Amino acid sequence: MGTYVAKRLLLIVPTLIGAAALVFVIMRVIPGDVALLIFGGDAGGQIDAKQLADMRHRLGLDQPLLVQFGTWLWGVVRFDFGNSLWTGRPVVEELLIRLPLSLELAIAATIVSVLIAIPLGMLAAVRQDTWVDYLVRVVSIGGLAIPSFWVGILCILMLVIFFGWGPPLEFTPPWIDPWANFQMMIWPVVTVGYRYAAVTTRMTRSTLLEVLREDYIRTAWAKGLRERAVVVRHALKNSMLPVITLVGTEFAFLIGGLVVTETVFTLNGVGRFVVDAVAHRDYPVVQALIFLIAFGFVLVNLLVDLTYAWFDPRIRYR
Amino acid sequence: MATNVELAHASASATLAPKPSFAEVVARFVHTKPLGAAGAAIILGMLFLAVFARMLAPYDPYVGDYGLQFARPSAEHWFGTDEFGRDVLSRIMYGARIALFVGFFASFIGCTIGALLGVVSAYWGGRVDLLLERLMDILLAFPQLILALAIASILGPAVQNVVIAISIPVIPRVARVIRASALSVKENVYVEAVQALGASRRRVILQHIVPNVTAPYIIMLTAQLGAAILAEAALSYLGLGAAEPTPSWGLMLSGSAPSYAEKAPWIALFPGIAISLGVFGFNLFGDSLRDALDPKLRKG
Numbered sequence: 001m002g003t004y005v006a007k008r009l010l011l012i013v014p015t016l017i018g019a020a021a022l023v024f025v026i027m028r029v030i031p032g033d034v035a036l037l038i039f040g041g042d043a044g045g046q047i048d049a050k051q052l053a054d055m056r057h058r059l060g061l062d063q064p065l066l067v068q069f070g071t072w073l074w075g076v077v078r079f080d081f082g083n084s085l086w087t088g089r090p091v092v093e094e095l096l097i098r099l100p101l102s103l104e105l106a107i108a109a110t111i112v113s114v115l116i117a118i119p120l121g122m123l124a125a126v127r128q129d130t131w132v133d134y135l136v137r138v139v140s141i142g143g144l145a146i147p148s149f150w151v152g153i154l155c156i157l158m159l160v161i162f163f164g165w166g167p168p169l170e171f172t173p174p175w176i177d178p179w180a181n182f183q184m185m186i187w188p189v190v191t192v193g194y195r196y197a198a199v200t201t202r203m204t205r206s207t208l209l210e211v212l213r214e215d216y217i218r219t220a221w222a223k224g225l226r227e228r229a230v231v232v233r234h235a236l237k238n239s240m241l242p243v244i245t246l247v248g249t250e251f252a253f254l255i256g257g258l259v260v261t262e263t264v265f266t267l268n269g270v271g272r273f274v275v276d277a278v279a280h281r282d283y284p285v286v287q288a289l290i291f292l293i294a295f296g297f298v299l300v301n302l303l304v305d306l307t308y309a310w311f312d313p314r315i316r317y318r
Numbered sequence: 319m320a321t322n323v324e325l326a327h328a329s330a331s332a333t334l335a336p337k338p339s340f341a342e343v344v345a346r347f348v349h350t351k352p353l354g355a356a357g358a359a360i361i362l363g364m365l366f367l368a369v370f371a372r373m374l375a376p377y378d379p380y381v382g383d384y385g386l387q388f389a390r391p392s393a394e395h396w397f398g399t400d401e402f403g404r405d406v407l408s409r410i411m412y413g414a415r416i417a418l419f420v421g422f423f424a425s426f427i428g429c430t431i432g433a434l435l436g437v438v439s440a441y442w443g444g445r446v447d448l449l450l451e452r453l454m455d456i457l458l459a460f461p462q463l464i465l466a467l468a469i470a471s472i473l474g475p476a477v478q479n480v481v482i483a484i485s486i487p488v489i490p491r492v493a494r495v496i497r498a499s500a501l502s503v504k505e506n507v508y509v510e511a512v513q514a515l516g517a518s519r520r521r522v523i524l525q526h527i528v529p530n531v532t533a534p535y536i537i538m539l540t541a542q543l544g545a546a547i548l549a550e551a552a553l554s555y556l557g558l559g560a561a562e563p564t565p566s567w568g569l570m571l572s573g574s575a576p577s578y579a580e581k582a583p584w585i586a587l588f589p590g591i592a593i594s595l596g597v598f599g600f601n602l603f604g605d606s607l608r609d610a611l612d613p614k615l616r617k618g
């Protein structure tokens with residue numbers, strides 16, 4: 001296990017350097033001049049030449065491209081991404097303020113989705129091609145089709161129309177006032193969790209279907225075990241590995257879900273921070289956040305792979 | 319020698335049973351895959367709306383009627399009007415064009431580039447494979463929507479930019495899948511045989527590998543179609559997709575729609591139904607197609 005962990009950790013380094021380079025290319029090289037984008041955008045119009053030169057200097061755009069890239073990489077290594085153009089405060093500081101909300105939303109949504117998905121997927125697999133299966137499949141394919149921002153809008157519509165509810169504006173951490181926190185987070189969690197559950201349900205169903213055709217399941221039936229024992233103890237346990245991977249890979253969709261859901265519910269989280277930074281043309285923040293999200297994503301994928309290797313020794317020794 | 323190879327090829331692909339007519343194929347599909355057929359029906363309906371929007375739409379989607387802001391759904395305006403007095407139904411009909419345009423081109427471009435890279439990576443192997451694989455790893459380090467968002471924010475809000483922004487994150491995901499299946503195709507004895515017969519690389523790739531990875535390619539393509547429509551809606555919702563006054567479904571939901579929730583819920587209701595139904599159709603169809611094309615998922 002030790003060598004496997006070391007190997008995986010080493011493999012991450014080139015990926016992260018590559019990711020930093022890609023972000024740099026997207027944000028600095030493709031647009032040509034970020035300073036122009038910040039002032040003029042697509043409108044054009046008159047731009048003060050001195051202001052433009054100042055902005056270029058502030059962003060280090062007057063340096064050669066290679067020096068700019070070096071500065072960016074050095075900043076990445078020290079976790080220093082400069083200051084936001086909008087608020088003037090360090091990007092990392094701004095990020096840390098918003099992180100707890102997004103983490104809570106992500107973790108709660110994952111738990112909710114797994115609690116919904118595994119029983120539903122199991123039910124659909126055991127009753128394949130009956131109305132139960134069709135219903136579960138339609139609900140889960142529907143969950144993939146319905147945009148999460150629309151689910152969010154519908155939640156707000158419903159709450160406003162029927163209960164005269166308005167979302168609380170200030171984020172209260174659960175350890176200070178659990179009830180206020182719950183009231184604020186419940187609808188966003190449901191919104192994100194439903195979509196997430198849809199994917200996991202489908203995966204649980206299809207892997208369980210495959211496992212249920214294995215020889216050892218037939219043996220379990222032949223031994224005269226009850227359905228419950230066969231399905232839960234023999235089949236479900238062995239079909240969980242792909243589902244674990246899925247929960248990890250779906251983390252990407254979770255982040256996408258956070259971006260739109262936080263925007264719908266005007267929650268001050270990391271996702272909304274990205275959208276706001278784009279709207280304010282705050283490119284240093286956009287550049288930093290895109291990289292940091294990739295960083296987090298790579299770490300989560302690593303954790304998932306390690307969990308996988310922990311459960312399945314065949315992977316470690318390959 | 320070359321003629322021999324071609325003869326063998328021709329006889330191997332000759333049909334053994336009489337070809338079923340188109341109507342028979344359709345009937346069998348509806349019977350065995352009712353969910354897939356429902357999806358196909360939704361897709362056809364959407365195509366119909368998009369093609370004939372000009373004739374079907376009761377009003378001009380761009381022209382508002384300021385005397386009729388926030389009109390309730392009625393006989394004149396089935397889905398009501400928005401904050402500029404524009405007919406929501408007409409805008410949804412024209413919106414089908416944007417959704418299909420972006421969905422089709424983004425997934426086609428992304429899947430095709432990805433598939434080409436996957437085949438090249440698998441066939442050449444060695445250093446080319448290693449380099450491409452690392453490149454795909456880097457692209458995969460970014461969640462799809464985040465990468466699309468970054469690209470769209472730099473390119474600016476326009477429909478063709480959305481196509482580019484959505485297609486790029488698709489590339490590594492498709493390349494992975496196609497590479498894996500091209501690798502297993504490459505191991506087949508017939509590939510070795512044609513290579514031994516002196517077939518050129520071009521011939522091996524185009525005549526023998528590409529035809530055998532079309533099934534996963536089509537599966538990925540249909541799976542990406544729905545996802546691309548959804549991504550377009552999300553980007554437009556965030557203000558990074560099509561710009562006003564383009565009738566994009568996501569854009570219709572953005573900004574003002576939620577704030578008029580109490581006054582005019584229909585503005586937020588109908589475009590969302592349109593997105594969900596469209597993506598639902600593509601997903602249902604893609605699912606059944608995967609079941610039909612993937613031998614592993616066939617009922618044993």
